[in-house]
Amino acid sequence: MALKLARRSAVSPFIVMDVLRAANARAAAGASVLHLEVGQPASAAPSLVLEAARDALAEERLGYTDALGLPALRDRIAAHYQDNYATAVDPERVVVTAGSSAGFLLSFLAAFDPGDRVALASPGYPAYRNILQTLGLEPVLVPCGAAERFQPTPELLAAAGPLDGLILASPSNPTGTMLDRTAFARLVDFCREQGIRLVSDEIYHGITFGRDAVTALELSDDAIVVNSFSKYFSMTGWRLGWLVLPQDMVRPVECLAQNLFISAHSLSQHAALRAFDCREELEGHVARYAANRALLLERLPAAGLSRLAPSDGAFYIYADIGDLTNDSADWCRRALEETGVAMTPGLDFDPVEGHRFLRLSFAGEEAEMAEAVDRLGHWISR
Numbered sequence: 120m121a122l123k124l125a126r127r128s129a130v131s132p133f134i135v136m137d138v139l140r141a142a143n144a145r146a147a148a149g150a151s152v153l154h155l156e157v158g159q160p161a162s163a164a165p166s167l168v169l170e171a172a173r174d175a176l177a178e179e180r181l182g183y184t185d186a187l188g189l190p191a192l193r194d195r196i197a198a199h200y201q202d203n204y205a206t207a208v209d210p211e212r213v214v215v216t217a218g219s220s221a222g223f224l225l226s227f228l229a230a231f232d233p234g235d236r237v238a239l240a241s242p243g244y245p246a247y248r249n250i251l252q253t254l255g256l257e258p259v260l261v262p263c264g265a266a267e268r269f270q271p272t273p274e275l276l277a278a279a280g281p282l283d284g285l286i287l288a289s290p291s292n293p294t295g296t297m298l299d300r301t302a303f304a305r306l307v308d309f310c311r312e313q314g315i316r317l318v319s320d321e322i323y324h325g326i327t328f329g330r331d332a333v334t335a336l337e338l339s340d341d342a343i344v345v346n347s348f349s350k351y352f353s354m355t356g357w358r359l360g361w362l363v364l365p366q367d368m369v370r371p372v373e374c375l376a377q378n379l380f381i382s383a384h385s386l387s388q389h390a391a392l393r394a395f396d397c398r399e400e401l402e403g404h405v406a407r408y409a410a411n412r413a414l415l416l417e418r419l420p421a422a423g424l425s426r427l428a429p430s431d432g433a434f435y436i437y438a439d440i441g442d443l444t445n446d447s448a449d450w451c452r453r454a455l456e457e458t459g460v461a462m463t464p465g466l467d468f469d470p471v472e473g474h475r476f477l478r479l480s481f482a483g484e485e486a487e488m489a490e491a492v493d494r495l496g497h498w499i500s501r
Contacts, residue, residue, distance in 0.1 A: 168397065196208075225379070284317075348394060354391070450464070458498045
């Protein structure tokens with residue numbers, strides 16, 4: 120007799136990871152692959168971070184840390200908000216997590232009860248809705264198109280019915296669009312008036328083109344802010360993130376973290392103490408992303424991909440390919456097989472309209488971007 124599987128495990132796959140697996144299998148077979156599918160910096164962690172990790176391996180016991188994180192790291196994260204946003208944050212409100220993924224899990228568990236309705240933009244990061252579903256919460260997908268620059272508005276939220284929470288991402292994944300201060304403030308005010316808990320995903324802060332991103336902490340003390348060392352700080356595999364919480368949520372999240380994770384990775388925490396000292400090196404990465412972005416925005420239309428979302432930040436371009444296909448998953452599969460260019464179908468980010476979209480990541484090297492456009496252009500023209 121087969122034993123049962125929990126209903127909560129019936130969650131949709133994270134399609135980009137399936138694409139990555141297929142791309143890696145192609146590469147292992149000796150075929151050429153250009154990775155434009157995964158949102159991961161091509162660069163290693165900053166040199167000072169690597170040096171700090173070596174020192175920690177030699178000198179530290181690397182046992183458990185406080186469940187909330189190393190006090191020195193919490194202090195550095197709090198100082199980051201003063202230095203970069205002129206916003207004072209009490210280090211006691213900072214929680215170091217095992218990546219932003221753990222941050223979302225802890226936030227959702229502490230803020231919402233089963234059955235609560237949590238809104239999120241569609242298209243949006245798929246793990247939001249999948250984690251919510253696993254926890255017995257109701258993801259409320261709010262369709263946001265080009266007219267709204269793929270970001271929610273108070274009017275769209277009001278039409279979605281009663282809400283307990285809202286997840287915002289600025290810059291967003293997959294579109295790269297950002298909320299300006301006025302639009303962000305309108306959403307914060309709407310949440311305050313309606314008693315909606317705001318969760319602000321800020322993991323792409325620092326990677327912006329033309330203007331800086333606004334943190335929810337500039338506008339509200341009630342918002343939950345999620346951030347990470349993965350993207351701007353180029354530390355994806357170190358699995359380290361952080362939360363900034365309203366004061367009354369700190370102890371509940373601490374208790375959850377104690378039981379679910381004990382603590383975030385000790386070595387990663389010691390290493391990350393130096394991450395904030397690497398600004399020049401990190402800004403060099405952002406300059407590379409900017410060059411990649413400019414290349415793609417200039418050359419993709421001539422290659423046959425002309426309907427592109429504004430890429431204000433992050434390292435993604437979201438392309439409407441409805442004039443080429445009605446099945447983005449099959450289109451991306453064939454593109455990988457026939458050109459070696461790995462891309463993520465829009466179905467990962469939008470289960471309703473994603474069949475006519477795809478996402479390209481420009482976190483890699485400029486030469487790879489140029490080669491990918493050449494290959495796609497020849498393939499589409501055929």
